[in-house]
Amino acid sequence: MTLFRQLISKLGLNRALMFLLAIATSLLLFIGIPLANQARAQLKPFTGRPAPKLPTLDRIISLVDKDRDRLVTIFKDIHQNAELGFMETRTAGIVAKELKALGYEVKTGIGKTGVVGILRNGDGPKVMYRADMDANAVAEKTGLPYASTKRVERNGEEVPVMHACGHDAHTTWMLGVAKTMVALKSEWKGTLILVGQPDEEGGNGATAMMKDGLYTQKGVPLPDYLIAMHTAPGPTGLVANAEGTRMAGFDQLDVVFKGVGGHGSSPHVTKDPIVMTAHAITQYQTIVARAIDPQETAVITVGAVQAGIDNNVIPGESLLKLNLRWFNPGVRETMLKGIGSINNAIARSYGMPENQLPSLTMKGGAPPLVNDKELVDRMSAQLVNFVGQKGLLATFPATTGSEDVQLLMGDNKNIKLDFAFVGVADPALFAKAQAEGLLVPFSNHNANFQVDLNAIPFGTKVGSVMAMELLGSAK
Numbered sequence: 001m002t003l004f005r006q007l008i009s010k011l012g013l014n015r016a017l018m019f020l021l022a023i024a025t026s027l028l029l030f031i032g033i034p035l036a037n038q039a040r041a042q043l044k045p046f047t048g049r050p051a052p053k054l055p056t057l058d059r060i061i062s063l064v065d066k067d068r069d070r071l072v073t074i075f076k077d078i079h080q081n082a083e084l085g086f087m088e089t090r091t092a093g094i095v096a097k098e099l100k101a102l103g104y105e106v107k108t109g110i111g112k113t114g115v116v117g118i119l120r121n122g123d124g125p126k127v128m129y130r131a132d133m134d135a136n137a138v139a140e141k142t143g144l145p146y147a148s149t150k151r152v153e154r155n156g157e158e159v160p161v162m163h164a165c166g167h168d169a170h171t172t173w174m175l176g177v178a179k180t181m182v183a184l185k186s187e188w189k190g191t192l193i194l195v196g197q198p199d200e201e202g203g204n205g206a207t208a209m210m211k212d213g214l215y216t217q218k219g220v221p222l223p224d225y226l227i228a229m230h231t232a233p234g235p236t237g238l239v240a241n242a243e244g245t246r247m248a249g250f251d252q253l254d255v256v257f258k259g260v261g262g263h264g265s266s267p268h269v270t271k272d273p274i275v276m277t278a279h280a281i282t283q284y285q286t287i288v289a290r291a292i293d294p295q296e297t298a299v300i301t302v303g304a305v306q307a308g309i310d311n312n313v314i315p316g317e318s319l320l321k322l323n324l325r326w327f328n329p330g331v332r333e334t335m336l337k338g339i340g341s342i343n344n345a346i347a348r349s350y351g352m353p354e355n356q357l358p359s360l361t362m363k364g365g366a367p368p369l370v371n372d373k374e375l376v377d378r379m380s381a382q383l384v385n386f387v388g389q390k391g392l393l394a395t396f397p398a399t400t401g402s403e404d405v406q407l408l409m410g411d412n413k414n415i416k417l418d419f420a421f422v423g424v425a426d427p428a429l430f431a432k433a434q435a436e437g438l439l440v441p442f443s444n445h446n447a448n449f450q451v452d453l454n455a456i457p458f459g460t461k462v463g464s465v466m467a468m469e470l471l472g473s474a475k
C-alpha cells in the first residue's frame with residue numbers, strides 16, 4: 001500500500017492532502033528555502049512513466065524486513081557511540097567487520113578512517129554506494145534510551161557528539177544494502193562498491209579518500225554510477241529525488257588580521273586588529289549586496305571571530321572563520337577576490353606594512369552537487385514502484401546546503417551521480433509537530449533530531465532498489 005493510501009485510510013482525503021502539503025513545507029525549510037508561493041509551486045511529485053517493476057522487489061522487501069532487528073540494533077549502537085569527523089574508528093570498525101562477515105573484500109584506513117567493501121560478481125556495471133559516518137558537535141536532547149552522551153576533545157576543546165544529521169542511519173542503510181545484495185547475488189551481475197566515508201560535515205572526508213589514492217594505490221574500481229542518500233525531515237515513506245544542481249558549492253576559509261598589540265588605554269600606539277575585523281565583517285556583506293548579480297546565489301557567513309582575552313589589552317591578531325555558498329564559479333571568484341581586497345585595503349588603511357597584510361587560508365570545500373538527469377529518471381521510474389507516486393517528490397528547489405560525495409568522482413566526467421533524500425520522521429510525531437507549527441524534532445543538526453526506527457528498513461529498501469535497478473539489469 002502506498003504512503004498516500006495509508007494516509008487517506010488513517011486521516012481521510014482532506015487531512016491526507018494537508019499532511020502532504022505540510023511535508024512539502026518542511027522539506028522546503030530543510031533545504032533552506034523560504035516559503036514563497038513561487039517556491040511552493042516548484043514542489044511536484046513524480047509524474048513520469050514507471051519502469052517495469054524489478055523482479056526482485058518483493059524479495060528485497062521481505063529480506064530487509066527479516067533483517068530489521070539486526071539493522072535497528074546496529075543503528076542504535078552507532079547512534080549511542082557517535083564519532084566526529086576523522087575520529088570514526090569505532091564506526092569504521094563495525095562497517096569493516098560486517099562487510100567482511102558478508103564476504104566483501106574490505107579495505108580500511110582510506111582517508112584516515114574511510115572503509116570500502118567490494119563485492120565482485122561478474123561482468124556488469126560498477127556501482128558505488130556511499131554512506132558518510134561522522135556525527136556533529138551537538139549535545140543530544142532527545143532523551144531516547146540510546147541517546148549519545150559522548151564528549152570528546154577536538155582541537156584542545158571538549159565538545160559534545162551527536163548524530164544530529166542522520167549519518168548513523170546512512171551507515172546502517174549501507175550495511176542493510178550490503179546484506180540484501182549478497183542474498184540476491186544470483187539475480188545481478190557487476191561490481192558493488194560500498195564506501196563508509198569520514199568527515200562529510202567538515203567537507204574533507206571525500207577529499208582525504210581521494211588524496212589517499214582511492215582508485216590508484218588503494219585499487220578500488222572506478223564506478224560507472226555513484227549513489228548516496230541523505231536523511232530528510234519528511235515522514236518515513238517519502239523519497240525526494242531530482243535531477244540537476246541540488247546543492248551549493250562551498251568553501252571554508254580562515255582570515256587572520258595582524259595588528260600591533262598593546263595597552264587598551266593607548267590605542268594610538270597600537271594597530272587594533274579587532275577594529276579591522278569589525279570593518280571586514282560588515283564590508284564582506286557588501287560583496288553579496290553590491291558586487292554580485294542579484295539573480296545569483298551568494299552567501300558569506302562569518303561563523304567565528306576569535307581575538308583577545310582581556311578587557312584592557314589590544315591583541316596582536318584576530319581570526320575569522322568564513323563559509324561561502326555559491327552555484328556559479330564566477331560568483332565564488334568574485335567573493336574570494338572581494339574578501340582579499342577588503343582585507344588588504346582595511347589593513348593598509350590602518351597603516352599595516354605590505355609584509356603584514358591579512359592572511360587567507362583555504363581549508364576545504366566542494367563544487368555544487370549535480371545529479372545526472374538520465375540516472376535520476378531511471379532511479380525514480382523504478383523507485384515509484386516501491387514508494388508510489390505521492391511518496392516520490394521529483395521536483396523541488398536546490399538548496400544552499402552542501403555535500404562532498406561528488407568529490408569521489410574526481411575528474412571522471414563519465415561517472416553518473418544520484419543523491420536522493422529519504423524521509424526519516426515518525427509520521428504520527430511529524431504530523432503532531434506540524435500541527436504545533438514546529439519543525440523539530442526532525443530538522444537536521446537540531447539537538448532533538450531523531451530517526452524513526454521504521455526508516456531504518458525503509459531506507460535500506462530504497463538503497464537496495466537503487467542498487468538492484470542498476471546491477472540487476474546486467475544479468
Ligand SMILES: [Zn+2]
Pocket residue numbers: 165201444445
Ligand atoms: Zn549535516
Ligand SMILES: [Zn+2]
Pocket residue numbers: 165166167200230
Ligand atoms: Zn548530513
